[in-house]
Amino acid sequence: MAALMEQLQIMSDLQTEADIIEACKEGDREAFHILFEEHKDRIYTIAFHYSGDESMARDVTQQVFLKLFTTIGQFRENSQFSTWLYRIVANACADEHRKRRRFVPFSPEIEVSKMTVKSSQEEAYHRRQVADSVSAAIAELTPKLRLPILLKYVEGLSYDEIAEALGISIGTVSSRLNRGHKMLARKLGHLRSEVAAGE
Amino acid sequence: MFTRHAIKQLSAYCNGELSAEQSQRVREHLLACARCRKQHDEIKLGVQLAEQLPMVSAPAEMWSEIERLLEQRSRKPMLQPRAPNPFSTFNLYRVAVYAAVLVVAVALAIAVRLYSSYRPTPSGPSWDVASLSGTIRVGGQRISNKGRLAVGETLETDSTSQAKISVGAIGEVLLDSNSRIRLLQARVTEHRLALDRGRLRAKISAPPKLFFVDTPSAQAIDLGCAYTLEVDDLGRSFLHVTAGWVELVRDNRQSYVPMGAMCQTRPGIGPGTPYFEDASSSFVRALEAFDFESGGEKAFQEVLNEARARDTFTLWHLLSRVEGDQRSRVLDKMIELVGLPRHVTRDGVMHLDQKMLATWKDELDSVWF
Numbered sequence: 405m406a407a408l409m410e411q412l413q414i415m416s417d418l419q420t421e422a423d424i425i426e427a428c429k430e431g432d433r434e435a436f437h438i439l440f441e442e443h444k445d446r447i448y449t450i451a452f453h454y455s456g457d458e459s460m461a462r463d464v465t466q467q468v469f470l471k472l473f474t475t476i477g478q479f480r481e482n483s484q485f486s487t488w489l490y491r492i493v494a495n496a497c498a499d500e501h502r503k504r505r506r507f508v509p510f511s512p513e514i515e516v517s518k519m520t521v522k523s524s525q526e527e528a529y530h531r532r533q534v535a536d537s538v539s540a541a542i543a544e545l546t547p548k549l550r551l552p553i554l555l556k557y558v559e560g561l562s563y564d565e566i567a568e569a570l571g572i573s574i575g576t577v578s579s580r581l582n583r584g585h586k587m588l589a590r591k592l593g594h595l596r597s598e599v600a601a602g603e
Numbered sequence: 604m605f606t607r608h609a610i611k612q613l614s615a616y617c618n619g620e621l622s623a624e625q626s627q628r629v630r631e632h633l634l635a636c637a638r639c640r641k642q643h644d645e646i647k648l649g650v651q652l653a654e655q656l657p658m659v660s661a662p663a664e665m666w667s668e669i670e671r672l673l674e675q676r677s678r679k680p681m682l683q684p685r686a687p688n689p690f691s692t693f694n695l696y697r698v699a700v701y702a703a704v705l706v707v708a709v710a711l712a713i714a715v716r717l718y719s720s721y722r723p724t725p726s727g728p729s730w731d732v733a734s735l736s737g738t739i740r741v742g743g744q745r746i747s748n749k750g751r752l753a754v755g756e757t758l759e760t761d762s763t764s765q766a767k768i769s770v771g772a773i774g775e776v777l778l779d780s781n782s783r784i785r786l787l788q789a790r791v792t793e794h795r796l797a798l799d800r801g802r803l804r805a806k807i808s809a810p811p812k813l814f815f816v817d818t819p820s821a822q823a824i825d826l827g828c829a830y831t832l833e834v835d836d837l838g839r840s841f842l843h844v845t846a847g848w849v850e851l852v853r854d855n856r857q858s859y860v861p862m863g864a865m866c867q868t869r870p871g872i873g874p875g876t877p878y879f880e881d882a883s884s885s886f887v888r889a890l891e892a893f894d895f896e897s898g899g900e901k902a903f904q905e906v907l908n909e910a911r912a913r914d915t916f917t918l919w920h921l922l923s924r925v926e927g928d929q930r931s932r933v934l935d936k937m938i939e940l941v942g943l944p945r946h947v948t949r950d951g952v953m954h955l956d957q958k959m960l961a962t963w964k965d966e967l968d969s970v971w972f
Contacts, residue, residue, distance in 0.1 A: 426772040427791040431728040448661035535657040581614040585649025
């Protein structure tokens with residue numbers, strides 16, 4: 405009996421994303437919470453680097469999850485969940501950007517300064533400086549170049565998945581990433597030795 | 604020979620998105636083309652920089668904010684009434700549109716009302732249900748094909764109808780005629796329904812302790828199995844397990860019921876002692892009398908007299924349900940039928956040593972199955 409119980413307990417730990425999504429479709433709040441915990445940091449990170457602004461990142465993340473929870477019934481198992489989710493993220497970023505642009509000129513240079521986090525540890529300090537500089541440089545890219553970079557380096561999506569999430573061709577993804585990479589290199593060429601040292 | 608410049612492919616090359624053959628071509632081209640090599644160095648630096656992008660943790664209180672917004676949305680009607688501005692032609696236009704929508708909605712509602720088999724999809728957690736025959740009632744409404752059973756709602760079949768219920772993604776329940784269930788919980792970690800009367804057949808393929816059925820006299824806990832559970836008009840329930848194990852619980856009384864075994868429960872008492880369905884009718888009758896009818900010594904002795912080796916399954920459960928002389932006699936009967944294994948002592952069993960009881964039970968598996 406003990407062996408049986410142990411085996412059954414192991415089985416209970418093996419809950420797949422498909423089960424959780426199915427439970428979300430049935431309105432299960434606990435399943436929503438699991439899904440939220442699984443994706444919140446990556447979505448918040450994308451929103452934060454997209455906007456360079458904490459309050460917008462917060463709003464976008466909220467909107468994404470509200471949209472996700474209210475439309476998850478439309479998700480079909482034959483498509484990939486991450487692609488579907490990041491289409492919502494991309495749309496929410498674009499919507500929020502459009503909304504705010506009507507009132508305040510988007511000015512990443514101002515917001516970027518907020519990202520600087522002072523570290524007391526000497527060893528981490530330079531790494532942090534590089535990371536902050538990269539954040540600032542990404543925030544200065546145009547939204548079209550920014551989103552593919554974020555989906556690639558925050559979420560780790562493939563070119564295929566980025567293309568599907570953004571509704572563009574793989575060729576366009578390649579082209580935008582090419583331009584984005586080049587602009588980063590030109591803005592932050594002075595960090596070449598620090599990046600190489602970290603390799 | 605690959606002669607075209609590779610600039611357009613350089614990001615994909617650095618990100619490992621090209622096939623082995625394409626990568627080889629780009630590699631060869633870079634060796635020969637200074638212009639593309641320069642571009643490659645630049646893009647490679649861009650990739651290295653982008654890889655430094657830091658992750659940022661979402662604020663801890665975000666979930667409670669989202670939950671609050673979800674609550675608000677679930678309470679808020681879809682169309683928010685607004686105070687119209689009578690001087691705005693745009694608002695007049697909107698009022699006209701809303702009015703038209705309202706008229707259509709009312710007309711639809713009337714049509715829906717008339718068409719009795721229609722039922723709106725519940726907004727909260729719910730399970731798919733389908734009529735297998737006849738007309739079933741879900742939440743008081745008649746359904747002749749498919750519908751949804753929401754938490755708190757009742758599903759009833761009559762003498763001519765049967766229903767199939769999808770238990771989330773973990774299994775299904777078939778509800779026989781003249782039965783009634785209520786959906787109590789539909790969460791990932793707890794799928795619970797109450798069987799008020801009638802019979803259901805459950806087939807669950809999920810980890811244990813996710814699917815529960817409450818009856819008037821006990822709770823059936825799925826341990827990965829298939830079973831039939833029936834509740835009669837007196838609130839008595841009858842469990843028949845066809846695969847795996849089911850646990851029956853009420854207060855401190857538990858019965859583990861394996862495939863091929865049965866267990867009865869009674870209101871106010873809880874689960875009786877389980878038994879294999881191939882036990883003799885006199886054994887079962889005596890057990891019922893002992894468990895539920897104050898059968899006393901006569902019924903107890905009859906159980907011992909009628910027990911076969913396989914019925915040590917029942918006797919093993921009885922050990923912890925009787926005391927003193929009766930426990931000693933149950934033990935004697937078990938030793939007579941199957942003997943006492945090594946590492947299990949008479950004294951230990953008499954004192955209900957849990958380790959010894961578990962050891963003996965494991966040894967008895969070969970006799971029971």
